[in-house]
Amino acid sequence: MPTVAELLSTWEAGLAAGERQRALLLHALARPADDLDRLLAVPLGQRDADLYGLRRYLFGEEVPLRLECRECGEPLEFALAVGQLAGSGPTPEESTVDCELDGARWSVRYRLPTGADLAAAAAAGPSRARQVLLSACVVSSTVDGAPVAAAHLPPAVQARLAGAVADADPRADVRLDVPCPACGQRTRAVLDIASSLWTELDAWARGTLLDVHLLAAAYGWTEPEVLALSPLRRRYYLELAGHA
Numbered sequence: 330m331p332t333v334a335e336l337l338s339t340w341e342a343g344l345a346a347g348e349r350q351r352a353l354l355l356h357a358l359a360r361p362a363d364d365l366d367r368l369l370a371v372p373l374g375q376r377d378a379d380l381y382g383l384r385r386y387l388f389g390e391e392v393p394l395r396l397e398c399r400e401c402g403e404p405l406e407f408a409l410a411v412g413q414l415a416g417s418g419p420t421p422e423e424s425t426v427d428c429e430l431d432g433a434r435w436s437v438r439y440r441l442p443t444g445a446d447l448a449a450a451a452a453a454g455p456s457r458a459r460q461v462l463l464s465a466c467v468v469s470s471t472v473d474g475a476p477v478a479a480a481h482l483p484p485a486v487q488a489r490l491a492g493a494v495a496d497a498d499p500r501a502d503v504r505l506d507v508p509c510p511a512c513g514q515r516t517r518a519v520l521d522i523a524s525s526l527w528t529e530l531d532a533w534a535r536g537t538l539l540d541v542h543l544l545a546a547a548y549g550w551t552e553p554e555v556l557a558l559s560p561l562r563r564r565y566y567l568e569l570a571g572h573a
Contacts (some may be wrong), residue, residue, distance in 0.1 A: 330386050331358045333537070333556045340534035343527065349448060352376070352523035355530070356444075359383040369445035374498035376444060380522045381500075382415035388529055396507055400514035405507050409520070414500055423468055426493045428486060435486045438468040441498050463487065466494070543572045 331339070339358055343351045356368050359379040363371075371379075384392065391408040398405055426437045446465045450458040460480060467479035467490075482490070495502055503520040540563055541555045547570035555563065 330383075331361070336387075336530065337534055337537065337556075340530055343530075348524060349444070349451065351527045352380075353444060355380055355383065355523060355526055369448070370443050372441035372443055372498055373447070373501035374441065375500075377500045377503075377522050378414065378416055380526055381411045384522065384526045384529070385411050385415050388533075392525060394505070394520070394525070396505070396516055396518055398509040398512060398514060399516045401509065401512040403509050403511040405509060405516060407507065409505075411522075414503065414522075424493065424497060426486075426490050428489045430483060430485050433472050434474075435470070435472050435482070437470040437482065437486065437490055439466050439490060439494065440468055441494060442466050442501075463490075540567065543567060543570065547572075 335358065339354050343354050346354065353365075353368060356371070356376050356379060357363070357365075359382060360368060360371075368376075390412055391410055393406070393408050396405040397403070423438055423440045426435075426439065428435050442462060442465070446462055449465060450462040453461040463482070464479045467482070470477050470479055470482060503522070505516075505518045505520055507516050507518070508514075509516060537556075541552050544550055544555045544563070544566055545552070548566070558566070
C-alpha cells in the first residue's frame with residue numbers, strides 16, 4: 330500500500346487534473362504493479378472495487394456522505410460501509426444478450442466498459458459519446474443470424490444491453506436512495522467513489538502539510554523528518570508545541 334510520500338505526490342499531481350485523470354491516479358495507488366495501459370483496460374466495476382479497498386485501507390470502513398434532500402433541502406448525513414464493495418469486481422470476459430423485437434431475434438456479444446472507453450467517449454463530445462461507448466463495448470451483433478453494426482442496434486436492444494452491463498458490473502454504478510427525516514421524501518444519488526476518495530485525500534494532504542509547517546516552525550525539522558513520524562507521535566509533538 331502507498332507511503333505518505335506517494336500519497337502526497339498523487340495529491341500534488343491531481344490538483345491540476347480533471348476527474349478522470351484523478352481516478353486514474355488513485356487507481357495507480359491501489360494497483361502499483363500495473364502500468365497505464367493495464368489500468369485503463371480494467372472494467373469500471375473492478376476499478377471502483379480497487380478504490381473502495383484503497384479507501385478502506387487509508388481512512389477506514391465507513392465513508393461519511395452528505396446529500397441534500399431534493400424536496401426540502403434538508404442536509405442528509407450518513408455513513409456507508411465499503412467492505413462489501415471492496416475486493417474483486419467483475420471479470421472482463423465477454424457476455425451475450427439475446428432478445429426478440431418485432432419478430433426479429435437479436436444477439437449482442439459485449440464486454441464491460443473500461444476507463445479507456447470512458448476517455449474515448451468523453452473525447453468524442455456529448456453528441457457522440459454514447460455511440461462511441463456502444464461501438465467500443467459491442468464485440469459483435471446479429472439480427473436473425475446476420476451481422477449488424479453496433480450503430481444500427483434499435484433503442485430497445487440498446488436498453489437491454491445497458492441493463493445487462495449494469496447487472497454484470499454493479500460496482501460501477503452504486504446508487505443511493507436516502508429517506509429525508511424532515512419531509513419523508515427519498516433522495517436518489519450515484520456514489521462516485523473516485524470523487525469521494527479524492528475529496529478525502531485532499532483534506533488529508535492539506536492537514537498533513539499543515540502539520541509539517543507547524544512542526545518545522547516549532548522544531549526546525551524538515552518535511553521528510555516530520556513525515557517519518559507516526560501519526561500518534563506527530564500529534565503528541567503538536568500538543569507539546571501548543572497546536573493541539
